[in-house]
Amino acid sequence: MIKAELKSFSNISAEKVKDSILNRYPAKVARKRGKQIIINRVENGDQVPEILANSRTIPGILTMRGCAYAGCKGVVLGPTRDILQITHGPIGCGFYSWLTRRNQTRPETLSDANYMTYALSTDLQEDEIIFGGEKKLKKAIEEAIALFNPKAIGIFSTCPVGLIGDDVHAVAREMEEKYPEVNIFGFSCEGYKGVSQSAGHHVANNKVFTDVVGQLEMRKEGKYIVNILGEYNIGGDAFEIERIMELCGFTLHSTFSGNSVYEEFASAHNADLNVVMCHRSINYMAEMMEKKYGIPWFKVNFVGAEATAKSLRKMAVYFGDAELIERVESVIAAEMENVLKVQGEIRPRCEGKKAMLFVGGSRAHHYQELFTEIGMETLSAGYEFAHRDDYEGRKVIPGIVVDADTRNIEELTVTPDEKRYNPRKKNDEMQKLESAGFTFNDYNGMMTEMKDNSLIIDDLNHYETEILIEKYKPDIFCAGIKEKYVVQKGGIPMKQLHSYDYSGPYAGFIGAVNFYREIDRMVNTKIFSLVKAPWQESPELTGSYVWNK
Amino acid sequence: MLLRHTTDNIIDRKALTVNPAKTCQPVGAMYAALGIRGCLPHSHGSQGCCAYHRSALTRHYKDPIMATSSSFTEGASVFGGQANLLESIQNIFAMYDPEIIAVHTTCLSEVIGDDMKQIINKAKTEGKIPAGKTVIHTNTPSFKGSHVTGFSNMTTGMVQYFSENTGDRENRVNIIPGFVEPSDMAEIKRIAAEMGVQIVMFPDTSGVVNSPMDGKFHMYPKGGATSAEIKSSGDSSFTIALGSLASTQAARALDSKCKVPFEVLNLPIGLRATDAFVDLLRKKGGVQVPEAIMTERGQLLDVMTDMHQYFYMKKAALMGDPDQLLSIVEFLTDLDMKISCVVTGTPAGTKFEKSIKEMAGGDTVVKSGATADTYYFHQLIKKDKPDIIFGNTYCKYIARDEDIPLVRICFPIYDRVGHQYFPLTGYKGGLRLMEKILNELLDRQDRDAAEESFELVM
Numbered sequence A: 001m002i003k004a005e006l007k008s009f010s011n012i013s014a015e016k017v018k019d020s021i022l023n024r025y026p027a028k029v030a031r032k033r034g035k036q037i038i039i040n041r042v043e044n045g046d047q048v049p050e051i052l053a054n055s056r057t058i059p060g061i062l063t064m065r066g067c068a069y070a071g072c073k074g075v076v077l078g079p080t081r082d083i084l085q086i087t088h089g090p091i092g093c094g095f096y097s098w099l100t101r102r103n104q105t106r107p108e109t110l111s112d113a114n115y116m117t118y119a120l121s122t123d124l125q126e127d128e129i130i131f132g133g134e135k136k137l138k139k140a141i142e143e144a145i146a147l148f149n150p151k152a153i154g155i156f157s158t159c160p161v162g163l164i165g166d167d168v169h170a171v172a173r174e175m176e177e178k179y180p181e182v183n184i185f186g187f188s189c190e191g192y193k194g195v196s197q198s199a200g201h202h203v204a205n206n207k208v209f210t211d212v213v214g215q216l217e218m219r220k221e222g223k224y225i226v227n228i229l230g231e232y233n234i235g236g237d238a239f240e241i242e243r244i245m246e247l248c249g250f251t252l253h254s255t256f257s258g259n260s261v262y263e264e265f266a267s268a269h270n271a272d273l274n275v276v277m278c279h280r281s282i283n284y285m286a287e288m289m290e291k292k293y294g295i296p297w298f299k300v301n302f303v304g305a306e307a308t309a310k311s312l313r314k315m316a317v318y319f320g321d322a323e324l325i326e327r328v329e330s331v332i333a334a335e336m337e338n339v340l341k342v343q344g345e346i347r348p349r350c351e352g353k354k355a356m357l358f359v360g361g362s363r364a365h366h367y368q369e370l371f372t373e374i375g376m377e378t379l380s381a382g383y384e385f386a387h388r389d390d391y392e393g394r395k396v397i398p399g400i401v402v403d404a405d406t407r408n409i410e411e412l413t414v415t416p417d418e419k420r421y422n423p424r425k426k427n428d429e430m431q432k433l434e435s436a437g438f439t440f441n442d443y444n445g446m447m448t449e450m451k452d453n454s455l456i457i458d459d460l461n462h463y464e465t466e467i468l469i470e471k472y473k474p475d476i477f478c479a480g481i482k483e484k485y486v487v488q489k490g491g492i493p494m495k496q497l498h499s500y501d502y503s504g505p506y507a508g509f510i511g512a513v514n515f516y517r518e519i520d521r522m523v524n525t526k527i528f529s530l531v532k533a534p535w536q537e538s539p540e541l542t543g544s545y546v547w548n549k
Numbered sequence B: 001m002l003l004r005h006t007t008d009n010i011i012d013r014k015a016l017t018v019n020p021a022k023t024c025q026p027v028g029a030m031y032a033a034l035g036i037r038g039c040l041p042h043s044h045g046s047q048g049c050c051a052y053h054r055s056a057l058t059r060h061y062k063d064p065i066m067a068t069s070s071s072f073t074e075g076a077s078v079f080g081g082q083a084n085l086l087e088s089i090q091n092i093f094a095m096y097d098p099e100i101i102a103v104h105t106t107c108l109s110e111v112i113g114d115d116m117k118q119i120i121n122k123a124k125t126e127g128k129i130p131a132g133k134t135v136i137h138t139n140t141p142s143f144k145g146s147h148v149t150g151f152s153n154m155t156t157g158m159v160q161y162f163s164e165n166t167g168d169r170e171n172r173v174n175i176i177p178g179f180v181e182p183s184d185m186a187e188i189k190r191i192a193a194e195m196g197v198q199i200v201m202f203p204d205t206s207g208v209v210n211s212p213m214d215g216k217f218h219m220y221p222k223g224g225a226t227s228a229e230i231k232s233s234g235d236s237s238f239t240i241a242l243g244s245l246a247s248t249q250a251a252r253a254l255d256s257k258c259k260v261p262f263e264v265l266n267l268p269i270g271l272r273a274t275d276a277f278v279d280l281l282r283k284k285g286g287v288q289v290p291e292a293i294m295t296e297r298g299q300l301l302d303v304m305t306d307m308h309q310y311f312y313m314k315k316a317a318l319m320g321d322p323d324q325l326l327s328i329v330e331f332l333t334d335l336d337m338k339i340s341c342v343v344t345g346t347p348a349g350t351k352f353e354k355s356i357k358e359m360a361g362g363d364t365v366v367k368s369g370a371t372a373d374t375y376y377f378h379q380l381i382k383k384d385k386p387d388i389i390f391g392n393t394y395c396k397y398i399a400r401d402e403d404i405p406l407v408r409i410c411f412p413i414y415d416r417v418g419h420q421y422f423p424l425t426g427y428k429g430g431l432r433l434m435e436k437i438l439n440e441l442l443d444r445q446d447r448d449a450a451e452e453s454f455e456l457v458m
């Protein structure tokens, strides 16, 4: 087998780049970063070097990372439209997470609840910080019920709440007794928990699992009923996935959590398959639902046309119905027509160009697919808040050392539900599928799919960004809003992969086409070549005006 | 409908804020600190706050906003943040080599009670602050005040750390510009230069958060007030503080530390507020108002007279920050517009409410502080429909639902550019504000006019 090596810049040594990064660091920092910057090498198909991930951010280093509250309220729960979300804390946290993540949602009728445009906060003041904020929280819940009359309320804790000792869970229970028709639950997602947003994902998964999933016995009509986990409908991605699901004949029971409603969460245990998009943020839910309800899960990826096709095929094979398999094939064939046409148009203009992706816990991996489809190569990539399994694959999970920061996040013990545990596939069916090469509970991680010698960097920081750009001169750099203008000031187009720069969708087939066009626009614009004014290009004086003076 | 759950049934809320009309202190402190040359703002707390504040400022300015964090974990929240700050200081100087680190606290470090002075002193004695470099700080507990308070606190911190009275009084005026845009700060400097008054202005974010694209990223762009300039403010003969909420505190601190007398003016937005500023600058600088400034004033007044008919009796609803609101309300009432309501989440006190009512009339609803939020503002709009709304980007949801034009003011403006480069302050800024209002009102008239009364000339 010929090993996949980076084509572009094989003359740039990844070792040298790594060294030049580490050189500048104080010794202690260098030691740590040395383990988070890895030169990729894939052996025997899926063996990759170990990377240090999900580890504390170095104080004072310009990091991309946010906090557990952002991961819980912003990422996981934010996209759902009819759980009324109250931030318990001073005003800032609730303000900044208000509509800034671009989760789109589409209520079916004008009278449906939609709280997406509302930011609710207890706006804690000094007195409450000193004497406790529980009283205010209770009052706020009462007022919220009076104003919005919601089915469910989530309470999100910010940093100070944990410290002043407010018990949001006790408040939730008490208020639920008072308002039995409202499901009220609290999240201990104080910003200091864990080391990044990731802790908040876990907190969110746990609470939604214990307090929401399984609350409602509703099953949507259809033969092939699936939940999609870890798709947050940024820029309308979930809408495109919904479109494809419908074309193929799958029934989308619930999406966690793009364009979702409470009732879909509450009855999600009635689906027959969980497919996972963003492994990092939601694998806990998939695992727990399998244990408790017997719903198998596997990883899919709807970013990239090929990846979308592959995922759809896998879902069809899971259900094993010939008719379904055929229908999926015909959808893929029909959709790929336009995709290939646009690819053919754009590929010659993008071929050979180089990308770097540093974002999130899955996108830095997923989006490489789209770049590959238009002939671009990923030189370097890394996650902002992922764990080792997202880099190296789930096989390393048993070996991951649980440190103090992770121990602070509750790990639920889940057992099969006495009444509702129902393995969707019998053992022999599973085995049959598996012996034909079908994988469940699978994620092979980003590194196994990246080329040798590419640079894998966890929790990339500002200084490293500058070095990467200087050494590799990529044609496009992908990260988040805080990095956007830093990179573009340096003359390199920068694509935001959290907010999509306020465009999209990029998922599915239509999304792929949107993305090709967007990247074409960015890497081929002449704007970045206008940096030098004419007099800077040729500063010699030839005008007679100067001579005559 | 985007805000489908908002009704005109106003119930008194005691505990719940819905769609805030303010945000927290550190973002203002971070912004102020960016107005010092070679300064890296540092957020002492968990990294989430810093990420949020940087994101908010980045979206507002579409420019790099650099700031570091102490990145607390649960351990730090239990044992205190000293170790994290000391490590941060060391790493920041090693990696980013700023002249100054400006530390602000967050809710978390405030609740823990970290003693910032003591930690900074410890950093000094442990040799973690290189020679010639400075670490300053301010306390910005978000459970008090708002982003405006944070700006005020950081500006006051600059005085406390830098300003010095060497005994040589200079014929120079300090200007504290308030929580305004870099374009406004540049305009205030331009006016002073035009008038020939020597000034020291701090903070000064012009050139920092609206820096030019030159093909290279500059960690410390050329703008900003230097520490030497801020130091010299202690020797100036007078301080003009613009905007009472954002600037009084620093001016007072400078007076008590360095004996520099001061006067507080409203932000110079609109004709009369700019007049007051120019007049005070003239007196304190000992100069005549030059022809060029008179021309600018005359042009502003000219358009006011020319277009008066389109403003007359038009009803406006305003939400924003108190200092801006006071001046804008004055300007709008000078144009004979009616003010239906004025809302700010920043606690602005009864004096603010009284001042607004004095200008706008007793019927105007004015509310500031707790639960004076965008939700309430929307309810007021539903009850008494205005012709035009003034507010930040979040007001666009109201504008669309109610089909009322919006003029974007204050923080944040996430969805338009312009505020970075074109001021609202000064006579020129007044012209720009008028142009913005006119464009909205006249576009609306064009859109809604019957075909036979569609006007060519307006």
Ligand code: SF4
Residues within 6 Å of the ligand: A089, A090, A091, A092, A093, A094, A158, A159, A160, B024, B025, B026, B048, B049, B052, B105, B106, B107, B108, B142
């Ligand atoms: S924890 Fe406090 S400082 Fe941090 S974002 Fe929230 S309100 Fe602001």
Ligand code: SF4
Residues within 6 Å of the ligand: A075, A232, A278, A280, A281, A359, A360, A361, A362, A363, A498
């Ligand atoms: S990786 Fe990015 S897209 Fe996925 S959950 Fe995380 S933040 Fe969202």
